[in-house]
Amino acid sequence: MDLVLFVVLLVLVAIAAGLVGSLTGLGGGVVVIPLLIIFFGASVPIAIGAGFVTILATSSATGAAYVRDRLSDIRIGMFLEIATVPGALIGATVTVFLTHANLESALLVALGVVLFAIIPGSLARRHIELPAPQPPDARSKYLGLTGGYHDEALGQDVTYQGARTTPALGVMFGAGLVSGMFGIGGGVFKVLALERFLNLPMKVSTATSNFMIGVTAAAGAGVMLAAGYVNPILAAPVAIGTASGAFLGSRLLPGLRNRTVRILFLPVIAALAIEMVLRGFGLP
Amino acid sequence: MNPDGAPVSPPIEAHRLPDEAYVRMTLVLRLGLGLAIAVLLGGIVAYVLAHPGQSSENVLAHNPILNYLSVPGLGTGLAAGSIGAVLTLGLIVLVATPIVRVVSGLYYFRKVGERAMTAITLTVLVLLMLGLLVIGPFIR
Numbered sequence: 001m002d003l004v005l006f007v008v009l010l011v012l013v014a015i016a017a018g019l020v021g022s023l024t025g026l027g028g029g030v031v032v033i034p035l036l037i038i039f040f041g042a043s044v045p046i047a048i049g050a051g052f053v054t055i056l057a058t059s060s061a062t063g064a065a066y067v068r069d070r071l072s073d074i075r076i077g078m079f080l081e082i083a084t085v086p087g088a089l090i091g092a093t094v095t096v097f098l099t100h101a102n103l104e105s106a107l108l109v110a111l112g113v114v115l116f117a118i119i120p121g122s123l124a125r126r127h128i129e130l131p132a133p134q135p136p137d138a139r140s141k142y143l144g145l146t147g148g149y150h151d152e153a154l155g156q157d158v159t160y161q162g163a164r165t166t167p168a169l170g171v172m173f174g175a176g177l178v179s180g181m182f183g184i185g186g187g188v189f190k191v192l193a194l195e196r197f198l199n200l201p202m203k204v205s206t207a208t209s210n211f212m213i214g215v216t217a218a219a220g221a222g223v224m225l226a227a228g229y230v231n232p233i234l235a236a237p238v239a240i241g242t243a244s245g246a247f248l249g250s251r252l253l254p255g256l257r258n259r260t261v262r263i264l265f266l267p268v269i270a271a272l273a274i275e276m277v278l279r280g281f282g283l284p
Numbered sequence: 285m286n287p288d289g290a291p292v293s294p295p296i297e298a299h300r301l302p303d304e305a306y307v308r309m310t311l312v313l314r315l316g317l318g319l320a321i322a323v324l325l326g327g328i329v330a331y332v333l334a335h336p337g338q339s340s341e342n343v344l345a346h347n348p349i350l351n352y353l354s355v356p357g358l359g360t361g362l363a364a365g366s367i368g369a370v371l372t373l374g375l376i377v378l379v380a381t382p383i384v385r386v387v388s389g390l391y392y393f394r395k396v397g398e399r400a401m402t403a404i405t406l407t408v409l410v411l412l413m414l415g416l417l418v419i420g421p422f423i424r
Contacts, residue, residue: 003332006340042344056378057317063385064313067306074301074309075401078389082404085411089419096423143400214382215408219415221379226420228350232371233331233343236324239378243321 001041003233010040010237014054017238018245020265021058021185023252029054029184030115032238034272037108037279042234044104044111048095049230050238051183052221057239058185059214061246071207073147076162076198077215083169084176084190084216091180092223099229105280111182112276115269118188130154134163134199149204160200168197180220185213305392309385316381323374330367349375353421383412 001009017032029051036047066072098107136145145162162168175189187209194205224230331348352361352372361369386409393401 001340003335003338003340003343006343007328007332040344041341046344046347053375053378056382057321060313060317060320060378060381064310064317067313068310070306074305074389078386078393078401078405078408081386081408085408085415089411089415092415093419093423215386215412218379218382219412222412222416223420223423225375225379226353226416227424228347228353230349230375231344231347232324232327232349232368232375236328236371236374239324240321240328243317 006040007233007237010234011241013039014238014241015245015248017054018058018061018242018247019249020268021054021187021242021246021249023249023265029182030118030187030269031272032242033111033183034115034276036234036238038275040234044107045095045099045224045229046231046234048107048181048183049221049224050235052217052224053230053235053239054242055179055183055185055213055217056221057243058246059210059217061243062249063211063214065247065251066207066210069207070147070149071203072211073145073200073204073208074211075143076145076147076194076200077208077211079143079145079165080168080172080190080193081212081215083172084179084186084212085219087173087176087178088180088216088219089223091177091182092220092227093180095181096223096227096229105282107181107280108276109280111184112273112278112280114178114182114184115273115276118269119266119273130158130201131160131195131199136161136163137165139165140198145198147204149201151201151203158201158204160204163199164197168193171197176216176219179213179216180223183217183220183224185217187213301392301396305388308392309388312384312388313381316377316384320374320378320381323370323377327367327371327374331371334367353424379416383409386412 013035014032020031032054033047033051036042036050037044042050063072067074095107140162146160148157148159151158171189171193175186175193178184178189179186190209190212191205194200194208195202221230348368349372352358352369358369358372362373386405390402390405390409393405
Protein backbone atom coordinates (compact mmCIF):
# COMPACT_ATOMS: atom_id res chain seq x y z
CA MET A 1 0.00 0.00 0.00
CA ASP A 2 1.21 3.52 -0.79
CA LEU A 3 2.54 5.28 2.30
CA VAL A 4 0.26 8.35 2.01
CA LEU A 5 -2.88 6.21 1.67
CA PHE A 6 -1.63 4.01 4.52
CA VAL A 7 -1.25 7.00 6.85
CA VAL A 8 -4.63 8.52 5.91
CA LEU A 9 -6.45 5.22 6.48
CA LEU A 10 -4.68 4.75 9.81
CA VAL A 11 -5.89 8.16 10.98
CA LEU A 12 -9.50 7.41 9.98
CA VAL A 13 -9.51 4.00 11.69
CA ALA A 14 -7.91 5.50 14.79
CA ILE A 15 -10.58 8.22 15.01
CA ALA A 16 -13.24 5.49 15.16
CA ALA A 17 -11.21 3.50 17.71
CA GLY A 18 -10.67 6.57 19.90
CA LEU A 19 -14.39 7.37 19.86
CA VAL A 20 -15.40 3.85 20.85
CA GLY A 21 -12.58 3.56 23.39
CA SER A 22 -13.51 6.71 25.26
CA LEU A 23 -17.25 5.97 25.27
CA THR A 24 -16.65 2.54 26.82
CA GLY A 25 -13.64 3.34 29.03
CA LEU A 26 -11.68 0.58 27.28
CA GLY A 27 -9.03 2.78 25.71
CA GLY A 28 -9.37 2.12 21.98
CA GLY A 29 -6.67 -0.54 21.75
CA VAL A 30 -9.29 -3.29 21.81
CA VAL A 31 -10.43 -2.19 18.36
CA VAL A 32 -7.27 -0.80 16.83
CA ILE A 33 -4.88 -3.71 17.50
CA PRO A 34 -6.90 -6.38 15.65
CA LEU A 35 -7.58 -3.92 12.81
CA LEU A 36 -3.86 -3.16 12.44
CA ILE A 37 -3.13 -6.88 12.20
CA ILE A 38 -6.05 -7.73 9.87
CA PHE A 39 -6.07 -4.77 7.48
CA PHE A 40 -2.69 -3.02 7.80
CA GLY A 41 -0.29 -5.98 7.84
CA ALA A 42 1.28 -5.14 11.20
CA SER A 43 3.10 -7.86 13.14
CA VAL A 44 1.59 -8.72 16.52
CA PRO A 45 4.18 -6.93 18.73
CA ILE A 46 4.21 -3.83 16.49
CA ALA A 47 0.38 -3.72 16.63
CA ILE A 48 0.57 -4.07 20.40
CA GLY A 49 3.12 -1.24 20.53
CA ALA A 50 0.71 0.94 18.52
CA GLY A 51 -2.07 -0.17 20.88
CA PHE A 52 -0.17 1.36 23.78
CA VAL A 53 0.13 4.63 21.87
CA THR A 54 -3.62 4.49 21.24
CA ILE A 55 -4.31 4.02 24.93
CA LEU A 56 -1.96 6.83 25.95
CA ALA A 57 -3.59 9.26 23.52
CA THR A 58 -7.12 8.24 24.54
CA SER A 59 -6.46 8.43 28.24
CA SER A 60 -4.77 11.82 28.03
CA ALA A 61 -7.44 13.28 25.72
CA THR A 62 -10.46 12.11 27.70
CA GLY A 63 -8.74 12.02 31.10
CA ALA A 64 -8.36 15.79 31.03
CA ALA A 65 -12.12 16.28 30.70
CA TYR A 66 -12.92 13.62 33.31
CA VAL A 67 -10.45 15.10 35.84
CA ARG A 68 -11.76 18.63 35.19
CA ASP A 69 -15.36 17.44 35.72
CA ARG A 70 -14.34 15.48 38.89
CA LEU A 71 -15.66 12.24 37.38
CA SER A 72 -12.21 10.59 37.69
CA ASP A 73 -11.37 9.68 41.27
CA ILE A 74 -7.64 10.50 41.48
CA ARG A 75 -7.21 9.02 44.95
CA ILE A 76 -8.76 5.66 44.11
CA GLY A 77 -6.96 5.61 40.76
CA MET A 78 -3.56 6.23 42.33
CA PHE A 79 -4.20 3.62 45.03
CA LEU A 80 -5.05 0.91 42.49
CA GLU A 81 -2.11 1.75 40.22
CA ILE A 82 0.09 0.10 42.83
CA ALA A 83 -1.29 -3.17 41.41
CA THR A 84 -1.77 -2.39 37.69
CA VAL A 85 1.72 -1.03 37.04
CA PRO A 86 3.66 -4.15 38.21
CA GLY A 87 1.18 -6.24 36.23
CA ALA A 88 1.81 -4.18 33.09
CA LEU A 89 5.59 -4.39 33.47
CA ILE A 90 5.41 -8.18 33.74
CA GLY A 91 2.90 -8.46 30.87
CA ALA A 92 4.96 -6.37 28.43
CA THR A 93 8.08 -8.33 29.34
CA VAL A 94 6.26 -11.61 28.66
CA THR A 95 5.13 -10.31 25.24
CA VAL A 96 8.69 -9.37 24.28
CA PHE A 97 9.97 -12.79 25.36
CA LEU A 98 7.18 -14.59 23.43
CA THR A 99 8.06 -12.51 20.34
CA HIS A 100 11.74 -13.37 20.70
CA ALA A 101 10.69 -17.04 20.94
CA ASN A 102 8.66 -16.77 17.65
CA LEU A 103 5.38 -17.42 19.50
CA GLU A 104 3.34 -14.59 17.93
CA SER A 105 0.54 -17.03 17.01
CA ALA A 106 0.14 -17.84 20.71
CA LEU A 107 -0.14 -14.12 21.40
CA LEU A 108 -2.89 -13.85 18.77
CA VAL A 109 -4.93 -16.69 20.28
CA ALA A 110 -4.46 -15.26 23.76
CA LEU A 111 -5.56 -11.83 22.49
CA GLY A 112 -8.71 -13.41 21.03
CA VAL A 113 -9.44 -15.15 24.32
CA VAL A 114 -8.99 -11.88 26.23
CA LEU A 115 -11.37 -10.11 23.84
CA PHE A 116 -13.93 -12.87 24.46
CA ALA A 117 -13.42 -12.44 28.22
CA ILE A 118 -14.38 -8.81 27.85
CA ILE A 119 -17.86 -9.71 26.60
CA PRO A 120 -19.35 -11.33 29.75
CA GLY A 121 -17.66 -8.63 31.81
CA SER A 122 -19.51 -6.05 29.76
CA LEU A 123 -22.82 -7.93 29.89
CA ALA A 124 -22.71 -8.72 33.61
CA ARG A 125 -24.11 -5.52 35.08
CA ARG A 126 -25.21 -3.54 32.10
CA HIS A 127 -28.62 -2.70 33.58
CA ILE A 128 -27.19 -1.05 36.70
CA GLU A 129 -26.33 2.65 36.65
CA LEU A 130 -25.80 3.08 40.42
CA PRO A 131 -24.84 0.28 42.87
CA ALA A 132 -26.55 -0.38 46.22
CA PRO A 133 -24.40 1.03 49.09
CA GLN A 134 -21.94 -1.34 50.83
CA PRO A 135 -19.88 -0.74 54.00
CA PRO A 136 -16.24 0.28 53.33
CA ASP A 137 -13.36 -1.94 54.51
CA ALA A 138 -10.62 -0.73 56.87
CA ARG A 139 -8.18 0.16 54.07
CA SER A 140 -10.82 2.24 52.29
CA LYS A 141 -11.56 4.14 55.50
CA TYR A 142 -7.84 4.68 56.25
CA LEU A 143 -7.04 6.02 52.75
CA GLY A 144 -10.31 7.96 52.42
CA LEU A 145 -11.42 6.23 49.21
CA THR A 146 -14.60 8.26 48.90
CA GLY A 147 -16.11 10.83 46.54
CA GLY A 148 -19.16 12.19 44.74
CA TYR A 149 -20.37 13.80 41.51
CA HIS A 150 -23.47 15.17 39.80
CA ASP A 151 -24.98 12.70 37.29
CA GLU A 152 -26.44 14.64 34.36
CA ALA A 153 -28.34 11.71 32.82
CA LEU A 154 -29.96 10.72 36.15
CA GLY A 155 -30.37 14.30 37.32
CA GLN A 156 -29.07 13.73 40.86
CA ASP A 157 -26.00 14.05 43.11
CA VAL A 158 -24.25 10.73 43.73
CA THR A 159 -21.86 9.83 46.60
CA TYR A 160 -19.81 6.65 47.00
CA GLN A 161 -17.08 4.96 49.09
CA GLY A 162 -14.75 2.10 48.07
CA ALA A 163 -15.74 -1.25 49.61
CA ARG A 164 -13.64 -4.40 49.09
CA THR A 165 -10.13 -3.18 48.28
CA THR A 166 -8.23 -6.51 48.52
CA PRO A 167 -10.04 -8.33 45.69
CA ALA A 168 -10.03 -5.06 43.72
CA LEU A 169 -6.22 -4.96 43.95
CA GLY A 170 -6.04 -8.58 42.76
CA VAL A 171 -8.22 -7.91 39.73
CA MET A 172 -6.24 -4.75 39.01
CA PHE A 173 -2.99 -6.72 38.93
CA GLY A 174 -4.60 -9.05 36.38
CA ALA A 175 -5.88 -6.07 34.41
CA GLY A 176 -2.36 -4.62 34.36
CA LEU A 177 -0.96 -7.95 33.20
CA VAL A 178 -3.45 -8.14 30.32
CA SER A 179 -2.83 -4.52 29.41
CA GLY A 180 0.93 -5.01 29.41
CA MET A 181 0.75 -8.16 27.30
CA PHE A 182 -1.69 -6.94 24.65
CA GLY A 183 -1.68 -3.14 24.75
CA ILE A 184 -5.46 -3.07 25.15
CA GLY A 185 -5.85 -1.00 28.30
CA GLY A 186 -7.60 -3.71 30.30
CA GLY A 187 -10.37 -1.20 30.87
CA VAL A 188 -13.18 -3.72 31.18
CA PHE A 189 -11.33 -5.54 33.95
CA LYS A 190 -10.57 -2.28 35.70
CA VAL A 191 -14.20 -1.22 35.43
CA LEU A 192 -15.22 -4.65 36.76
CA ALA A 193 -13.02 -4.22 39.85
CA LEU A 194 -14.18 -0.65 40.38
CA GLU A 195 -17.87 -1.57 40.07
CA ARG A 196 -18.09 -5.02 41.58
CA PHE A 197 -15.51 -4.85 44.39
CA LEU A 198 -15.07 -1.16 45.17
CA ASN A 199 -18.80 -0.69 44.48
CA LEU A 200 -18.38 2.58 42.58
CA PRO A 201 -21.05 4.08 40.26
CA MET A 202 -20.63 3.20 36.59
CA LYS A 203 -19.65 6.65 35.36
CA VAL A 204 -17.02 7.07 38.10
CA SER A 205 -15.73 3.58 37.28
CA THR A 206 -15.46 4.44 33.59
CA ALA A 207 -13.75 7.77 34.18
CA THR A 208 -11.40 6.43 36.89
CA SER A 209 -10.56 3.45 34.69
CA ASN A 210 -9.70 5.88 31.91
CA PHE A 211 -7.52 7.85 34.33
CA MET A 212 -5.69 4.66 35.37
CA ILE A 213 -5.35 3.24 31.87
CA GLY A 214 -2.88 5.96 30.90
CA VAL A 215 -0.52 5.16 33.76
CA THR A 216 -0.81 1.42 33.20
CA ALA A 217 -0.14 1.94 29.49
CA ALA A 218 2.86 4.13 30.27
CA ALA A 219 4.37 1.17 32.13
CA GLY A 220 3.80 -1.23 29.23
CA ALA A 221 4.64 1.36 26.57
CA GLY A 222 7.90 2.20 28.33
CA VAL A 223 8.99 -1.42 28.06
CA MET A 224 7.80 -1.86 24.46
CA LEU A 225 9.26 1.47 23.29
CA ALA A 226 12.65 0.83 24.88
CA ALA A 227 12.61 -2.73 23.49
CA GLY A 228 12.05 -1.37 19.94
CA TYR A 229 8.45 -2.48 19.35
CA VAL A 230 6.81 0.92 18.83
CA ASN A 231 6.99 1.94 15.14
CA PRO A 232 6.06 5.65 14.90
CA ILE A 233 5.03 5.45 11.23
CA LEU A 234 2.23 3.20 12.39
CA ALA A 235 1.87 4.61 15.89
CA ALA A 236 1.89 8.37 15.13
CA PRO A 237 -1.15 8.42 12.80
CA VAL A 238 -2.89 6.11 15.27
CA ALA A 239 -2.12 8.47 18.16
CA ILE A 240 -3.36 11.52 16.28
CA GLY A 241 -6.57 9.86 15.10
CA THR A 242 -7.29 8.26 18.43
CA ALA A 243 -6.84 11.50 20.36
CA SER A 244 -9.32 13.20 18.03
CA GLY A 245 -11.90 10.42 18.38
CA ALA A 246 -11.40 10.21 22.13
CA PHE A 247 -11.90 13.93 22.57
CA LEU A 248 -15.19 13.69 20.69
CA GLY A 249 -16.20 10.69 22.80
CA SER A 250 -15.49 12.49 26.07
CA ARG A 251 -17.88 15.24 24.97
CA LEU A 252 -20.64 12.68 24.45
CA LEU A 253 -20.16 10.61 27.65
CA PRO A 254 -21.93 12.77 30.29
CA GLY A 255 -25.19 12.69 28.31
CA LEU A 256 -25.16 8.98 27.46
CA ARG A 257 -26.49 6.09 29.50
CA ASN A 258 -23.88 3.34 29.83
CA ARG A 259 -26.04 0.46 28.64
CA THR A 260 -26.44 2.06 25.21
CA VAL A 261 -22.68 2.34 24.76
CA ARG A 262 -21.98 -1.21 25.87
CA ILE A 263 -24.67 -2.90 23.78
CA LEU A 264 -23.46 -1.09 20.67
CA PHE A 265 -19.88 -2.16 21.32
CA LEU A 266 -20.21 -5.88 22.11
CA PRO A 267 -20.78 -7.31 18.59
CA VAL A 268 -17.63 -5.54 17.37
CA ILE A 269 -15.57 -7.14 20.14
CA ALA A 270 -16.99 -10.60 19.37
CA ALA A 271 -16.14 -10.37 15.66
CA LEU A 272 -12.59 -9.22 16.34
CA ALA A 273 -12.07 -11.94 18.97
CA ILE A 274 -13.11 -14.67 16.52
CA GLU A 275 -10.80 -13.30 13.85
CA MET A 276 -7.82 -13.20 16.23
CA VAL A 277 -8.30 -16.81 17.35
CA LEU A 278 -8.72 -18.02 13.75
CA ARG A 279 -5.56 -16.22 12.67
CA GLY A 280 -3.67 -17.56 15.66
CA PHE A 281 -4.52 -21.10 14.59
CA GLY A 282 -3.64 -20.27 10.98
CA LEU A 283 -7.23 -20.56 9.73
CA PRO A 284 -8.66 -18.22 7.02
CA MET B 285 -25.14 3.40 59.53
CA ASN B 286 -28.48 5.22 59.48
CA PRO B 287 -31.67 3.71 61.01
CA ASP B 288 -32.69 1.80 57.85
CA GLY B 289 -29.30 0.03 57.73
CA ALA B 290 -27.77 1.90 54.77
CA PRO B 291 -24.27 3.39 55.09
CA VAL B 292 -24.16 7.11 55.81
CA SER B 293 -22.97 9.32 52.95
CA PRO B 294 -19.18 9.63 53.23
CA PRO B 295 -17.46 12.93 54.14
CA ILE B 296 -16.26 13.68 50.62
CA GLU B 297 -14.67 17.09 51.16
CA ALA B 298 -12.36 15.77 53.91
CA HIS B 299 -10.65 13.51 51.39
CA ARG B 300 -10.70 15.67 48.28
CA LEU B 301 -7.46 17.08 46.91
CA PRO B 302 -7.34 20.88 46.47
CA ASP B 303 -9.00 22.18 43.30
CA GLU B 304 -5.57 23.34 42.17
CA ALA B 305 -4.54 19.66 41.86
CA TYR B 306 -7.38 18.92 39.43
CA VAL B 307 -6.62 22.05 37.42
CA ARG B 308 -2.90 21.24 37.20
CA MET B 309 -3.50 17.61 36.24
CA THR B 310 -5.92 18.66 33.53
CA LEU B 311 -3.28 21.11 32.27
CA VAL B 312 -0.54 18.45 32.33
CA LEU B 313 -2.67 16.09 30.26
CA ARG B 314 -3.64 18.72 27.70
CA LEU B 315 -0.14 20.19 27.32
CA GLY B 316 1.53 16.77 27.18
CA LEU B 317 -0.90 15.39 24.64
CA GLY B 318 -0.84 18.59 22.58
CA LEU B 319 2.96 18.66 22.51
CA ALA B 320 3.21 14.95 21.66
CA ILE B 321 0.66 15.24 18.87
CA ALA B 322 2.35 18.34 17.43
CA VAL B 323 5.79 16.69 17.40
CA LEU B 324 4.43 13.40 16.00
CA LEU B 325 2.35 15.19 13.37
CA GLY B 326 5.36 17.21 12.22
CA GLY B 327 7.50 14.08 12.22
CA ILE B 328 5.08 11.93 10.24
CA VAL B 329 4.48 14.64 7.62
CA ALA B 330 8.23 15.14 7.24
CA TYR B 331 8.77 11.39 6.97
CA VAL B 332 6.11 10.96 4.28
CA LEU B 333 7.50 13.91 2.28
CA ALA B 334 11.04 12.57 2.60
CA HIS B 335 10.07 9.08 1.40
CA PRO B 336 7.89 9.54 -1.72
CA GLY B 337 6.60 6.34 -3.23
CA GLN B 338 7.62 4.17 -0.30
CA SER B 339 5.34 1.21 0.50
CA SER B 340 3.75 0.54 3.89
CA GLU B 341 5.31 -2.95 3.87
CA ASN B 342 8.78 -1.42 3.80
CA VAL B 343 7.93 0.95 6.66
CA LEU B 344 6.52 -1.86 8.79
CA ALA B 345 9.61 -3.99 8.23
CA HIS B 346 12.09 -1.27 9.25
CA ASN B 347 11.36 0.68 12.44
CA PRO B 348 13.06 4.07 11.81
CA ILE B 349 13.66 4.90 15.49
CA LEU B 350 15.84 1.99 16.62
CA ASN B 351 18.99 4.14 16.54
CA TYR B 352 17.43 6.79 18.81
CA LEU B 353 16.29 4.73 21.79
CA SER B 354 19.22 5.74 23.97
CA VAL B 355 19.84 9.19 25.43
CA PRO B 356 23.08 9.73 23.44
CA GLY B 357 21.46 8.37 20.26
CA LEU B 358 18.42 10.62 20.65
CA GLY B 359 20.57 13.67 21.39
CA THR B 360 22.78 13.08 18.38
CA GLY B 361 19.75 12.45 16.15
CA LEU B 362 17.94 15.60 17.26
CA ALA B 363 21.09 17.69 16.80
CA ALA B 364 21.38 16.30 13.27
CA GLY B 365 17.70 17.03 12.54
CA SER B 366 16.83 13.35 12.05
CA ILE B 367 13.12 12.69 11.42
CA GLY B 368 13.41 9.40 13.31
CA ALA B 369 14.75 11.24 16.35
CA VAL B 370 11.86 13.75 16.19
CA LEU B 371 9.34 10.89 16.06
CA THR B 372 11.09 9.23 19.00
CA LEU B 373 10.84 12.47 20.98
CA GLY B 374 7.09 12.65 20.26
CA LEU B 375 6.59 9.11 21.51
CA ILE B 376 8.63 9.83 24.65
CA VAL B 377 6.51 12.92 25.41
CA LEU B 378 3.35 10.82 24.96
CA VAL B 379 4.62 8.12 27.35
CA ALA B 380 5.88 10.75 29.80
CA THR B 381 2.52 12.59 30.03
CA PRO B 382 0.80 10.15 32.44
CA ILE B 383 4.10 9.81 34.31
CA VAL B 384 4.15 13.58 34.88
CA ARG B 385 0.57 13.24 36.12
CA VAL B 386 1.82 10.76 38.72
CA VAL B 387 4.55 13.24 39.70
CA SER B 388 1.83 15.87 40.04
CA GLY B 389 -0.20 13.54 42.26
CA LEU B 390 2.89 12.88 44.37
CA TYR B 391 3.40 16.62 44.85
CA TYR B 392 -0.17 17.24 46.01
CA PHE B 393 -0.46 14.21 48.28
CA ARG B 394 2.81 15.28 49.94
CA LYS B 395 1.62 18.89 50.11
CA VAL B 396 -1.55 17.95 52.02
CA GLY B 397 0.47 15.66 54.32
CA GLU B 398 -0.97 12.30 53.27
CA ARG B 399 1.92 9.95 53.97
CA ALA B 400 0.24 6.73 52.86
CA MET B 401 -0.92 8.12 49.51
CA THR B 402 2.50 9.80 49.03
CA ALA B 403 4.26 6.46 49.57
CA ILE B 404 1.86 4.68 47.20
CA THR B 405 2.31 7.31 44.47
CA LEU B 406 6.11 7.33 44.87
CA THR B 407 6.18 3.54 44.50
CA VAL B 408 4.14 3.78 41.29
CA LEU B 409 6.57 6.40 39.95
CA VAL B 410 9.64 4.26 40.72
CA LEU B 411 8.06 1.26 38.98
CA LEU B 412 7.25 3.33 35.87
CA MET B 413 10.83 4.54 35.60
CA LEU B 414 12.07 0.99 36.12
CA GLY B 415 10.12 -0.19 33.06
CA LEU B 416 11.30 2.61 30.79
CA LEU B 417 14.93 2.86 31.86
CA VAL B 418 15.83 -0.66 33.01
CA ILE B 419 13.50 -3.46 31.90
CA GLY B 420 12.86 -2.31 28.30
CA PRO B 421 16.50 -1.67 27.38
CA PHE B 422 17.59 -4.86 29.17
CA ILE B 423 15.24 -7.20 27.24
CA ARG B 424 15.68 -5.47 23.84
